[in-house]
Amino acid sequence: MVIVVCLFGLWKLELIATLMNLKAFPESVPAAMEGWLTDEKLDQARDYLRVNARFGIVQGAFSLTTLLVFWALGGFPWLDALSRSLAPNELTAGLVFVSALVLGQGLLDLPFAWYDTFVIEESFGFNRATLRTFVMDRVKGLLLSAVLGLPLLAAVLWIFARVPHAWLWAWAVVTVFQLVLTYLAPTLILPLFNKFTPMPDGPLKQAIEDLGERCGFPLSGVFVMDGSKRSTKANAFFTGFGKRKKIALYDTLIEKSPTDELLGVLAHEIGHFRCGHIRQRLVVGILQMAAIFYLLGIAIDPAGRFARMLFDAFGVGQISPHVGLFLFSLLLQPVGKLLGVAANAWSRKHEFEADAFAAKVTGSGAPLAAALRKLSTDHLSHPSPAPLRVWLDYSHPPLLRRLEALQNRRA
Numbered sequence: 001m002v003i004v005v006c007l008f009g010l011w012k013l014e015l016i017a018t019l020m021n022l023k024a025f026p027e028s029v030p031a032a033m034e035g036w037l038t039d040e041k042l043d044q045a046r047d048y049l050r051v052n053a054r055f056g057i058v059q060g061a062f063s064l065t066t067l068l069v070f071w072a073l074g075g076f077p078w079l080d081a082l083s084r085s086l087a088p089n090e091l092t093a094g095l096v097f098v099s100a101l102v103l104g105q106g107l108l109d110l111p112f113a114w115y116d117t118f119v120i121e122e123s124f125g126f127n128r129a130t131l132r133t134f135v136m137d138r139v140k141g142l143l144l145s146a147v148l149g150l151p152l153l154a155a156v157l158w159i160f161a162r163v164p165h166a167w168l169w170a171w172a173v174v175t176v177f178q179l180v181l182t183y184l185a186p187t188l189i190l191p192l193f194n195k196f197t198p199m200p201d202g203p204l205k206q207a208i209e210d211l212g213e214r215c216g217f218p219l220s221g222v223f224v225m226d227g228s229k230r231s232t233k234a235n236a237f238f239t240g241f242g243k244r245k246k247i248a249l250y251d252t253l254i255e256k257s258p259t260d261e262l263l264g265v266l267a268h269e270i271g272h273f274r275c276g277h278i279r280q281r282l283v284v285g286i287l288q289m290a291a292i293f294y295l296l297g298i299a300i301d302p303a304g305r306f307a308r309m310l311f312d313a314f315g316v317g318q319i320s321p322h323v324g325l326f327l328f329s330l331l332l333q334p335v336g337k338l339l340g341v342a343a344n345a346w347s348r349k350h351e352f353e354a355d356a357f358a359a360k361v362t363g364s365g366a367p368l369a370a371a372l373r374k375l376s377t378d379h380l381s382h383p384s385p386a387p388l389r390v391w392l393d394y395s396h397p398p399l400l401r402r403l404e405a406l407q408n409r410r411a
Contacts (some may be wrong), residue, residue: 094322
């Protein structure tokens, strides 16, 4: 009953936040956006918010209902028994069990992903993905999950089944895996989904490299990513560690932004590195992962009273790492939401600091402010989201607050 109440509570909280966010949408263009956001664009942004809100409510209700029905019909013990009947040993049974749940969830989510891409995003002029791109993205993601995810999952299940102090060793293995993957992703994984072309020599590349040197942030490469392959929305990001730091700009961002605005955006991203945000988040993430694995060890301990109660709640007779891993993920959702709230608040603080850094190194916050206004307008973003929605989900401060902070800094 505690688990059911928590799941319903989270869904209800999400619904309330969505409704409050709709109500918070301004009736007229905010003063800080005058000259950038037209009445027509404001109405379009309102429609975009409403459509996505309805879509999110339906998807959330469907996901919760599916889970509860599967649970009520004895789906977890049935799938566990089926996995054991198909596998020669406990470890293989665990891989079959988790793979079946992941594949099943993916198939249930597929119609929603298709509708989001080819109906909602298409109707508002954002989508540029073809059906082939949509399908290939999911095929590549599935193959990548099998190649990378299954060996890692096998290692974690084996450790919890056979090794003393399993949570500690599992945490160490997953942490090392994540660090290696983060290091290799720019050269091995990201190119599977997008094309990264070295930026040709010219004023823009020279200005970016000069900015990097001025900030004490030398770059090993500047690339243009074919973001227009999937969407008209623009972005930019850094990848890599140490001397392997690279920057990738969406081709759509280059098309829409003058050099000073691009440098403002990039200076903001460099600010995250120079202010130590990336290192701080990495350390906190590793420590948080340790706490999660420690609690997971309690949740699947065959001799533990809590593990027995948890498995009984889902009708599963035999305590095992693979079933416990999934049941624990359900139990972790309320805790994860609270941790997410704290992480988002911390992230919003970092965003203000990175904005201030960008304004300092570029000599003015005006280019970054202009870029933020343009991106918000082009993406049909909510200019003044409800405080509850911000508190729950926003890793970045609302646009108007960022503009106010930049303006106060200039003043």
